[in-house]
Amino acid sequence: MGRTSGQFRLKLNERQAALVLLTPFLAVYGVFLVYPFFKGFWISLHDWNLLAVAFNPDAKEFVGLRNYQRVMWGRDIEWGAFAQPFIQLFGLAVIGLAIFLRRVGRVSKVTAIAIGLAAALLFVLPGFHPGEGGRWYDRRFWPTVGNTLVFVGLTVPGVAITALILAAALNRETRAMGLLRTIFFVSQVLSVTVVTLIWQIMFSPRQGLIANITDLFGGSPIIWLTDERFAMAAIVITTVWWSLGIAMILFLAGLQDISRDLYEAAALDNASGVKAFWFITLPNLKRTITLVVVLQIILHFQVFGQSHLMTNGGPDDTTQVLVRYIYQSAFRDSELGRASAMAVFLFVIMGAFSVLQFVLGREEDA
Amino acid sequence: MKHVLITAAAAATIASGAMAQEVTLGRFFGACEDAGTDTKASVGEPCIIQSIINAASAEIDGVTVNTLPTDWGNYYDQIKAAYAGGTPPDVHVMHRHRIPEFAGLGALADLSDDLAAAGIDTSDWAPAALDAVSFNGGIYGVPMDFHANLWHVNMDLMAQAGLVENGQPVLPSSPEELLAHAQQVKEATGQDYLAADFAQFPIGVRLTLALMWQQDANIFDGDTATIDNDAARNAVTAITQLFDAGVANPQLNYADSQQAFLNGEAAILVNGTWVVDFYDAEAAKEEVALDNYYVADFPTLFDTGATWADSHMWAIPASLKANDAEGYAAALKVLAFINDHNIDWARTGHMAVRNSVLESDAYANLPHRDEYTGTAAIARDTPPSERYGAIQDVLNRELQAIWLTGKSVDMALADAEAEVQDLLDR
Known part of the structure; x- marks a missing residue:
């Protein structure tokens, strides 16, 4: 290149150039993410009525951590190792398993610690319960957290496994497969309102496709959205259908990274089909699987629309999820401080999974 | 050239000054795409209310009404968020049961002294209707119906x-x-x-x-x-x-x-x-x-x-009354128009709020009206x-x-x- 064009060129060293290029991002990031986050935390320390403060900025009152206490704690709360024996014993068993796996060298130190910590939480947290005459200050918060966990616990494996199977089946360079890939991806681009509308019609006991099929076989239709046994399943099925696309594309990318040679070598050793999938595809996809699972966990903790639009959190709160509770507290009940405290709680959970993703990602780089 | 530009700018200012005052309107009841302006022909809540609104926009001189998109299920959340953000619609529908919450915080304009000038006769309202929109001695809305x-x-x-x-x-x-x-x-x-x-x-x-x-x-x-x-x-x-x-x-x-x-x-x-x-x-x-x-x-x-039972009513934000005299006057005209069309709204099946409508033959002759005349007395x-x-x-x-x-x-x-x-x- 000629020197003439560089006549007015600013001489920036690497550091300055980086700063200039980063500024737009940092500005947007600061204004739309960092500032609102700290503002949210600030609000969570106040008794803050949405409407009252809008009309009179002095109407808020600093209450310290009282919102957190009111949401998460109660009167005469006790801890017992057998308050919820199943979950707690399961937690203990997983701690033991983590130690064992580390001893025999099947998992790395970091993974063992991560699993161990998660299991320890499973042992400790469910142990809290109100003692004689005691009560939670907010009777709905922990059940809502529980519902959210159940939703995530069902949706994430559902999405990951279905997407993996689809990706493996569609990982061929033919025109039909390309078309099918597009079809399976299409649901991902729909908005939550459209998705929930489609599935509300599907689940309708009167005109729904599912009811018509059960009718065909002589069964009485399930009233999915208002039956406590099926309501959560209904929003999980909807969500799996909706979020397959991205996971499938990530898996396809991962699959195409696996060298053909491996499969050829395996075929010589008489391993093909399911065996090849188990011994070659899965181990080579480990990183992609971790990425998909953690991304999906973080995504689905924020579930809102499906519960809000399909079941209204019902019946009997069985599909009430954390973000919907935050929304109701903030906008229906105008209790912005309380809602912000719950939002900070949700942030901590999702933050923990982000850290986990980061740690696992680094570990495999090393 | 400069002169031309200035003249054009001045002309534009005059033109926009003469242009209609836009009134933004928030409501629930659901959407009706082709409601038209015939308030006598529409069927069902969404289309009847929208035909009244469309007629108001067409018939009131110097006022156009812009119906904002809102969703039934989340209506109050949206309205609250709009108030909190300082951008509430110029007129909006609400239930009587929400008055303590909204008027109690000073969100709604007290209309008491301006209704008569706008052509709304509060003495024509049934006592229960006046009661429905009253709060701490003020009138915070124009009632539209009793429903039960x-x-x-x-x-x-x-x-x-x-x-x-x-x-x-x-x-x-x-x-x-x-x-x-x-x-x-x-x-x-x-x-x-x-x-x-x-x-x-x-x-x-x-x-x-x-x-x-x-x-x-x-x-x-x-x-x-x-x-x-x-x-x-x-x-x-x-x-x-x-x-x-x-x-x-x-x-x-x-x-x-x-x-x-x-x-x-x-x-x-x-x-x-x-x-x-x-x-x-x-x-x-x-x-x-x-x-x-x-x-x-x-x-x-x-x-x-x-x-x-409950009541639907129309309110105006306090901020509009305080900051925008023209906008407030236009909003009152829209409320007066809705009040004048109380009989059309009653076609839904709702009970009217104006004595003159309640006593009219047109009201008594609405389909099935004579079958539930006892409801007004047992409304709670x-x-x-x-x-x-x-x-x-x-x-x-x-x-x-x-x-x-x-x-x-x-x-x-x-x-x-x-x-x-x-x-x-x-």
Whole structure:
């Protein structure tokens, strides 16, 4: 290149150039993410009525951590190792398993610690319960957290496994497969309102496709959205259908990274089909699987629309999820401080999974 | 060149000054795409209200009305967020039960001194309507209707069960009779006696509340929740006995229960005044199973007549009155237009609020109007509270737990009382 064009060129060293290029991002990031986050935390320390403060900025009152206490704690709360024996014993068993796996060298130190910590939480947290005459200050918060966990616990494996199977089946360079890939991806681009509308019609006991099929076989239709046994399943099925696309594309990318040679070598050793999938595809996809699972966990903790639009959190709160509770507290009940405290709680959970993703990602780089 | 530009700019200013004042309007009731401006021809709540709004926009000189997109289910959340963000619509609809919350914070304009100048005669409002929009000595809105729960009746099914006398349905006067009638209908027709949305929107709550009021009880008194008591138990069991006997289905939501009634699968539908003209129009259609449609006052199963009721009203934000005299004047003109069209809104099935309309022949001649004249006298609601929405939600949740998930009545009522008490204590 000629020197003439560089006549007015600013001489920036690497550091300055980086700063200039980063500024737009940092500005947007600061204004739309960092500032609102700290503002949210600030609000969570106040008794803050949405409407009252809008009309009179002095109407808020600093209450310290009282919102957190009111949401998460109660009167005469006790801890017992057998308050919820199943979950707690399961937690203990997983701690033991983590130690064992580390001893025999099947998992790395970091993974063992991560699993161990998660299991320890499973042992400790469910142990809290109100003692004689005691009560939670907010009777709905922990059940809502529980519902959210159940939703995530069902949706994430559902999405990951279905997407993996689809990706493996569609990982061929033919025109039909390309078309099918597009079809399976299409649901991902729909908005939550459209998705929930489609599935509300599907689940309708009167005109729904599912009811018509059960009718065909002589069964009485399930009233999915208002039956406590099926309501959560209904929003999980909807969500799996909706979020397959991205996971499938990530898996396809991962699959195409696996060298053909491996499969050829395996075929010589008489391993093909399911065996090849188990011994070659899965181990080579480990990183992609971790990425998909953690991304999906973080995504689905924020579930809102499906519960809000399909079941209204019902019946009997069985599909009430954390973000919907935050929304109701903030906008229906105008209790912005309380809602912000719950939002900070949700942030901590999702933050923990982000850290986990980061740690696992680094570990495999090393 | 400079002169040309300045002249053009001045011309533009004058032109825009002469242009219509835009009034933004927020409402629920649902969407109607092609409502037109004929306020006499539209059918159903969404289209009737939109035709009135379109007519206001077309007929009021110097005012255009822009209806904002809002969603029924999240209406109040949207309105609150708009107020909190400082951009509420210039006029918006609301229920009387929300006045303590909104007016109590100073969100709504006190219209008392400006209504007469705008051509709205408050002395023509029924006393209960004036009461509905009054708060702490001020008038915070223009009332549009009284609405209440009714019993919508399929007369053919009732006749088959022998429950029609002198052209009128025979309705129960006690919980025992309710069950007996229900079984009569089941045996004679094979269909359910009663349908309602027990599964999603709070129609089941309103039914239960009415049965509590009929025993002179209420869900709270001052700052004390009063739900875990015999009155509530009686009210709930009056309904659950129908589910237990298999003569009503608790799992139908609003759309499904309505469809069941129109399909002739239920003799009675419990729903509000807002669907009378719609069901009347549906019953006239060849393909709809419901043919012989009748509307009845909510029957008295206990001591005192009572049915759930509320009022729709139109309000203006305090900020518009304080900061924008022209906008406020335009908004008042829109409210006056809606007030003038009270008879058109009453075509939905709602009860009018203006004496001059209530006494008119046009009103008396509306379809089915003479069948539920007793409703105005038994209209009730829960005591005013800033936490109305949250309290309704608690009741809806716990009652649904009873009919949908088999939670025991005692536990559900105890839980409901504890949670409502928490809300009252906050």
